[in-house]
Amino acid sequence: MNDQRPITIIIAIILVGAVLLTKLFLIQVADDSFLKRAERNAIQRVVDHPYRGLVNDRKGNIMVYNNPIFDLMIIPKEFSVKDTTRFCEIFQISKEELIEGYTAARKYSYVKPSPLIKQISTSEFAKIQDYLIDYPGLFVMTRAVRSYPQPSAANALGYIGEISAAQLERDTLKYYRQGDYVGLSGIEGFYEKELRGVKGVKYKMVNVRGVDKGSFKSGEYDTASVAGHNLTSTIDLALQQYGEKLMEGKKGSVVAIEPKTGEILAIISAPSYDPNVLTGSKFGSNYLLLNRDESKPLFNRPIMAMYPPGSIFKIVQSLVGLQMGVLTPNTTYACNRSLVACHNHSSPVNLFGAIRNSCNPYYHQAYRAMINREVSSSTFKDTEIGLNAWREYVLKFGLGSPLGVDLFNEKGGSIPSSALYDRVYGPGRWKYSTIYSLSIGQGEMLVTPLQMANLAAIFANKGYYYVPHLVKAIDGDNRRIPEKYRTKMEVGVDAHHFDMVQDAMAEAIYGTAARAAIKDITIAGKTGTAQNPQGEDHSVFIAFAPKEDPKIAIAVYVENAGWGGRAAASTASLMIEKYIRGEVTRPSLEEYVLAGKFM
Template sequence: MNDQRPVVVIILILLVGLVLLTKLFSIQVLDDSFMKRAERNAIQRVVDHPYRGLIYDRNGKLLVYNNPIFDLMVVPKEFHVEDTARFLNLFGITKEHLIEKYTAAKKYSSVKPSPLIKQISTTDFAKMQDFLIDYPGLFIMTRSVRSYPEPIAAHALGYIGEINARQLERDSAHYYSQGDYVGLSGMERFYEDDLRGEKGVKYKMVNVRGIDKGPFKDGEYDTASVAGINLTSTIDRELQLYGEFLMQGKTGSVVAIEPKSGEILAMISAPFYDPNDLTGSEFGKTYTQLNKDPQKPLFNRPIMAMYPPGSIFKIVQSLIGLQDGILTPETTFACNKSLVACHNHPSPVNLFGAIRNSCNPYYHQAFRKMINREVSSNTFKDTEIGLNDWRDKVLKFGLGSRLGIDIVGEKGGDVPSSRLYDKFYGEGRWKYSTIYSLSIGQGELQVTPVQMANLAAIFANKGYYYTPHLIKSVDGDPSQIPAQYRVKNEVGVDAHHFDMVQDAMAEALYGTAARAIIKDLVIAGKTGTAQNPHGEDHSVFVAFAPKDDPKIAIAVYVENAGWGGRAAASTASLMIEKYIKGDITRPELQDYVLAGNFIY
């Protein structure tokens, strides 16, 4: 028995050795998970962020390009600092910043990179790059921010910023990661999927000090980023620049459209801001300042501000009345100021004269005929039926709902229905005398400036419009713009009804907007004064030109500037001249607009 003990021990040792050798063979040869873990400790995965697509104006002039910036990344497990004061001085940060970012990075992952300093400028990067080798666990990730050769069109172009948690949750494609930049407003947001491009990734070997030792496996697993698609905007840079020049120091908006296409030539929201201020490391600070500014420079007035249209709406009333046969060019009413206030002009007037002289009593009486058609034996019910029928026709002019411009945040305005008055006064307890202010574009009517510019395009086109938009081509191909911007929208009024209306609008300038007249260029326009219960009324003007072959339709709102024939008409006239003729021949009118003394 004793003689067998050595044999048993040897067998046990051999069995244990065999098991260990088998396990070692499995670990080293068959199972590569340990090797992969080791590789992960020595390999850095660096995302290659693509350049966003560029944005050009309609004539190929650059509006938005990219500037490189740098993020200093840290891998907490490898990061070590002996002289903290020297580190803080070299990299230009505070101790509190270092502790905060390092703690957040460590909490996220001790072996994965996190940002330590974001959006380092080229100048600052040049100062610190030679010292990176002294600090293991640090490396640079290159990104880009937007830059603008001309500080214009901030509200139309929009801005980019760091993605937030809510946006990450909605990212079903899992394209974005925390810290990525994304379009937050304007075209940058609407066309984010086109502009953002495709990410790439690079794997590189690093030693224990974090020093780059070259690509992993000769870049076998690397993928290159793909730059975003370039977009051509409908904006005319020179017209936009001139419009912002005229609107400096004012509050309001200007929207100019090419009538035959719906392309927006200029979109100005005043006060405006320099889009370069919402880039780089000062983004958060600057955004907060702009957001707190009582003048609301971030508020996109062309698509968000809502005003009563005022006398501009009389053109819509005229066209609906003509189409329904309730009005004819010969329909005549007296300028009865006991019905509603009006300025002095010849009386009575036919429809042409009513448009030319902007006669309030005419439209009071005309609207009553349009609403109260005696289709019911009940006066209240008759008004309700007439109002709802009228509303349906007004909605076809692109009012009362969002047009669908390619910017997020557009408001739809309001065209009141019988339900609104039932809610206010009770069903069957209101009639024409309750709502007559609608006849002259006041009361509960609300429109946005882009809707007003679209009305001008409808008047120019004699009854149709294309949805206003800011995109002209995608990657040089006009056919790639969204399909809804190539759909012709008819408003339901026969083209021949517009002939007299256009003639009256051209003649109206001599009565209410003489400043807008341009030698050798016929403008058809209409002034308006939008009531403002909080101060001076708003000056409003819409127009198109040339009358017989329209190239531009425009709407101008200047808040608290009074009569439409002054501030708004003068501004619109100068913009029309700039676009069609290229030069300004009336410097005295330009000086008048720039001075801004419209109330006198």
Template sequence: MDEKRPGVIIIVIVLVGVILLSKLFMIQVLDDSFLRRAERNAVQRLVDYPYRGLIYDRNNKLLVYNNPVFDLMVIPQEFKVKDTTKFCRIFQLEKEKLIQKYNEAKAYSWVKPSPLIKQVSNTDFAKMQDYLIDYPGLFIMTRSVRAYPDSVASSTLGYIAEIMPWQLERDTADYYSQGDYIGHSGVESFYENALRGKKGARYKMVNVRGVDKGSFKNGQLDTASIPGKNLQSTIDLELQKYGEKLMQGKRGSVVAIQPKSGEILSMISAPVYDPNLLAGAAYSKNYLKLQNDSTKPLFNRPIMAMYPPGSIFKVVQSLIGLQEGILSPNTTYPCNKALVACHNHPSPVNLFGAIRNSCNPYYYQAFRHIINQEVSSNTYTDTQIGLDKWRKAVMKFGLGDQLGIDLKNEKGGSVPSSQLYDKFYGKGRWKYSTIYSLSIGQGEMLVTPLQMANLAAIFANKGYYYTPHLIKAIDGKTENIPEEYQKKHDVGVDPHHFELIQDAMAEALYGTAARAIMKDITIAGKTGTAQNPHGADHSVFVAFAPKENPQIAIAVYVENAGWGGRAAASTASLMIEKYLNGQIKRKALEDYVLVGDFFD
């Protein structure tokens, strides 16, 4: 009996196998109803793209919103075209472009959708909508592009564009797909995770002709998209618009900061461009045009351009000298033009007079005493020790490194060290006479316009600053602001030293920037004229106002505009008037800046 059992089991298994194979044969070969049903209907997954978060100014005026556009998508496996000429006429597409896009879609995926025509306008969509049923494998996906009602702050706000291959590779969260839009610069890029929202998905049944047969499983698997979070920026729209008007036809930067918070009120990179140029179907053509423009409108000067600070750095030298006890209000030096060139003014001068008259020989001599404190009998070693100590004090002012603004690609400028000069000249082969140009903010010293504005905020606050930033609230909540923008930074100089500095800066306008003076508001400022070996010097000015209760700190840098008391000081003064008074009464000064002829 036991010997027959294995044979019975084998017979049973064979019979079951035969039955299953027979049934499978009937389904696949004799009965094609299953095949016909599969061909008639397929499940199509459609991404439900979220609305990107809106961006407002500090007074809740809209800066950036969304415009709906349509992408014509193609699934290569299902796509069929009998009359190519007719198809190209209906969809306004060249034959070569059709072939190119179809081949790109096949290379990406045979069964997944790819864009055939991107960013179709409402008008064009209405024309092609009725023909979609005639072409299997085509469907419309709704997207949105950015739009800018006032066309300002392009470098600050940034733009969105299709995700790059290298960005896809770094997408560890696997959120993005080929063809998705992502912030590429400015606020759009830095706050991408907050602005982008969360994708949803819809599943629908379509037949072989692409006709919608309704939701799959009554929509049980569908998920709704979640809109991105709205951002309230620190930018003052009206001040930004006015500043861009003043900088028309010029190259340079304007950065205005609210001193007590670090909030950026205005950030201008001139020449400016219309941000709407990089939104919509003409993005590629316009981007290439802007990129090849010799004036470099895509170069974000406030955070990327680095210049010698010029005479505005004399204020920092004064504060370091006061804190170290090397300078006092009564420290007096002659205006010895044999040491370094200077303009005509009374001599000798004390510290107040040196700031007021921007005396170069004064700071040549003061800086030498800061650097050479005779801590070593070897002059070269003494200079090295003094320079490195000085450098640490300077960097506390937010110089020589990135400030940490909420924008990418910020440059840090340069505060030279002894290692740098060892590399240039050799160790023990340089001394004060080699580096004296640092005394007046020239030589190897470099700062960004953002750092200049931050210096003005430090002078206004009497010794501290908050990291400059562009975000005021995320999703309506101020507590969502990153902690680093709420941290107070002390520069290591006692507050009482700033009283003389502020008084001297207010008086300095009468000596070097009389055009900037306002009757009803006391402006404390410092001019600078940064040397330029390639042409006319650059005009520099930093200021804060009102002196008694500072509400705005500003830096203006106008390239090739000469003396700082002209272009830069005039522009800054008008910006201060606009922000504090809301209107401009000095029309003659406004016309002077708008005309831009600063050498008469």
């Protein structure tokens, strides 16, 4: 039995050795997970962020470009600092910010890099770059922020900012990571996928102190970033800047559209702000200041403000009445001021005269004829049926819902339905006398300035429009913009009905908006005064020109400026002349608008 002990020991040693050799084989040959773990400890994965695409105006002028900035990255495992006070002086942060940043980085990962100081400008980086070698675990990652050569079109262009937790959660493709910058509003937000480009990745060998030792495997696994697509905006920068100048010190909107394409030539929200303040390390504090500003510069009035259309809506009423067969050019009504107040003009008037003189009693009576068609034995039911039928016509003019412009947060306004009045008054308890204010664009009706500019384009085009949009080409190719911006939208009114309406709008200029007339340029327009329960009424004007071959359609809202023939019509007239002629030849009218003393 004693003789068998050495054999047993030898067998045991052999078995143990075999197990160890097998395990070693699996570790070194069959299973590469340990190799990968070892490599990860020595390899630093650096994301190469692409440059966002540029944005030009329709004539090729740069509106948005990229400016390099730097994020100071920290690897907590490697980071050490002996003199905290000196460190904070060099890098211009407080001790609390340093502790907070280090704690957040360590919570994220002890061995992976994360940002300690974000968005360091070029000038700030020049002051700190020589000190980086003194602090192991720190390195710089280059990024880019947006810059704006001219402080124009801020609400249209939008801004970029750090991605939120909610946005990260919605990113099903997992393209973004915490700390990435994305478009948050305007063109930047709507065209984020086109502008953002494609990230690249570089793998670097580092030693235990984090010192760069060169590319991993000669860059075999590196991928280059791809810059984003460049966008050509529809905006005419010179016209945009001129409009912003005219609206300085005022509240309101100006929207100008090229009728034949739906391209937005100018979109002005007043007051506005310099888009450069929402870039770089001061983004958070500047955004807070703008958001608290009582004048609401971040509020994009052209697509978010909603007003009663006022007398402008009489043009739509005229066209709907003509198409329904209720009105003809010769339909005549008396200017009966016992029904509703009106301007001083002769009576009675036909449809041409009603448009030219903006006759309120005419539309009171015409609208009643459209609504109460006597298709039911009940007056209440008859009004309900008539309102719903009329509303279907009006909705085709792009009212009552968002048009679909390439901007987020567009409002749709309101064209009241029978369901609304049923909720307010109860079914069968309202009739024409309840809703007659709709006849002249008041009451529960609301529109946006963009919708009003689109109406002007419809009148210019004699019955069609293209959805207004701010981008006309992607990398120079206009076929790459969304198809809906290249699709003609018919409003369902025969083209010949527009002939008389256009003539009447041209005549109206010399009545209610004489100051808008331009020598040798025929303007067709309509003034409006939108009622404002909170103060002075809003001045409204829409127009297109030249009448014979429209190049521009425009809507102007100047809040609390009273009659539309003053503030709004004057502003629109100057914008039209600026666009068609390239210059303004009426300095006295320009001075009048700039002074802003309309009341």
